[in-house]
Amino acid sequence: MAREEQELDAEKLMSSIGLVERTMKETMKNKKLRNELVAVIREAGAEKGCEKACGDLLYEVAVKYPKEAALDNRPAFLRAYVMTAKVKNKLQLDAALTYLAKRGPQPLEPEALNEAAGVGVVVTPEEVATAVGAEVAANEEKLRTERYRFNPGAVLAELKKRLKWADGAAVKKELDVQVAALLGPKTEADLAKPEKKKKEPRAPKPVAAVLEAGPAANGAPDTEDAAEQDPYAFLPKPAENNKVHTTVTFSDGRVMSIANTGEQLAAHLAATGGRVVTRFPPEPNGYLHIGHAKAMFVDFGMAEQYGGDCYLRYDDTNPEAEKMEFIEHIRDIVAWLGWKPAKVTYSSDYFAQLHELAVQLIRSGHAYVDHQTPDDMKASREAREPSPWRDRPVEESLRLFSDMRRGLMDEGSATLRMKQDVRNENFNMFDLVAYRMKYAPHPHAGPGWCIYPSYDFTHCVVDSLENISHSLCTLEFESRRASYYWLLEVLGLYKAVVWEYARLSITHNLLSKRRLARLVSDGHVHGWDDPRLLTLAGLRRRGVAPEALRAFCREGGISRNAAEAHLHKLEHHIRAVADVTAPRAMAVLRPLRLVLTNLAADHREEVAAKVFPGRSEDTYAAPLTRVVYIEQDDFREEDSRGYFGLAPGKSVMLKYAGTTRCTGCRKEGGRVVEVQAEYARLQEGVKAPKGVLHWVAEPEPDAAPPALEARLYSTLFRSQSPAELGDEWLADLNPESLTTVAGAMAGPALAGAKPGDCFQLERLGYFCVDPDSAPGRLVLNRTCMLKDSFATERKAPAKGRCWSVS
The missing domain is CATH 1.10.10.2420 (Arc Repressor Mutant, subunit A)
Structure with missing residues (x-):
């Protein structure tokens, strides 16, 4: 039937059941729902029309009880209950559908269904x-x-x-x-508009209380309510895994309805105790990025939410791309983010069982040994034509697969392919490769194998062998759901609930592992842990707290709606955690000498600077001397409206100390190299100046402070969505993504700082001590600014603005 005829037929059927015009139009736009409703009408035998109330219920069935959740029960239910008005309203319908979903593939039991749906019950x-x-x-x-x-x-x-x-x-x-x-x-009082209650401003939490909460609070000091929500509530519970997961429609019209049998579900629940069991399954072929942090939040987070288990499973089926370096990195990053695997497993742990199941697949007629090259397979796929070896005898495939296993064939000369459906609309049902030959030792399993299972064969089978209750993955794997369930069905194995969510995408960044590898290999960045990358190693080196990443992922949720997260949202969570965990210190990046002329040359006093202003009374001693250093940008030769820095004749506060009034300056080569000012302690009752400057005292003559280098990061790409640039993405790299400032100066609060320590340098931002630091040399990475710079710095960001758009 032509497309136009199909649409006309659908409109006619919808009109016959009394669907209102607006609902019809919306349904026609949604191809999946339209086809589902047409199927429901025909299954119900309502092609010639029905009462509107009955038609409304048929529409509800199409929306809430699609074919993949129905097996063979839907037609019988529609004819016996909906069309006969035994089920009269949506309340009864919902109850009946819930009951039938729990029944799964088992036949209807009228008495139990009647009781569940209140059939015949009249409330007077x-x-x-x-x-x-x-x-x-x-x-x-x-x-x-x-x-x-x-x-x-x-x-x-x-x-x-x-x-x-x-x-x-x-x-x-x-x-x-x-x-x-x-x-x-x-009364008039009843009708009067109620007065709005004024919200009292929330006092900041003491730092000790925030630190004590730890990573379980997901690092969000201001999101107490969010921690109480359940982002996984919509997913079925393990005991409901007898529901049908999918149907596979074949090109010849056959339909395979797939669900766990009662026996399979009972065995699964007995093995797990009914707990949620998930897995985080990275391939150990590279470094993890922030998208993997979201995957960890989904997998580990769901298990944590319900007191279940999450396995860290290395999906290690490609020995040529995998290294122990990556295995150790993944384990380290998982621990850094605060997740604790119930068990660490490897897909290669199951190689023997996978091989046995592959032999079973051949014996049942669902797999064959093939000799097509990758190019041949691609050509056959495009032509929707089968391999010349697809119908070879079972015994011949068994013998050849044994030869593959024993290394008696040349690498690349044969593969084992699943016999699925080469003319299926879903290319992931096109006889996928199950095993291929690789004469390479495996980094975990060792040298005992020369055939290795593919992802499509391994992933679903290991989910079943490990009794995973929920197999959660990103949307690009949705088209593989049919193959996933097909394989488990023909092998007679237990099936997890599969659900796909939108992958993480963040503005001004790329999260493609291939493109990240290109940036590293071509030298555009300084390794996988370059702080400009959103790799987890790079974020850790930059000083981002794991609690901030968990809070960011929690806020994003696990929706199927693809959306690009703005970088400033990530920065918000980074600041929220750093605000309560990073002690304050003072430093100047571009020092300008300030001489307090009314103090003696040997003057030295200590002022009490706050470690966590507003959160605790803890202080550290900041020395004040005749000569101090301020930022070059904090002095101008001419004052102006809205400027709160130092200028001739103007007074400002030196933070935690007193006031200083500029009396002059000295130039060399046309550049100001020194400012003179008079210092005074702030008197009680005297109004303080608006301007407040951070500063650093001149070191004592016999003290040799370490050389201080500050690395200031901006976005790696200039465009908001570099992924949309196609092959031109490298041309969008921001040449000012890293600014290195040498000759900076820090106060004594940074004495003894070691790699990984984080600080808030007052008025400058949050910084982390870089591993490049050494005795006599302190290197600081700026993690982020104190405030979001996106709104104000789009056109002309200040030098070194972190995350700002150039």
């Missing part, structure tokens, strides 16, 4: 009035106090329990009548 108006009266009496005191501002939600919820099959609108109407009878007509 007298029963409604009696139940409502009892609830009104129980809440009379509160009703008289709050009158018509009383929230009826809790009462209606209780009535729903007592009157399960009553019409909700009738119950609400009766409640309104009885409340009005109790309270009488509304």
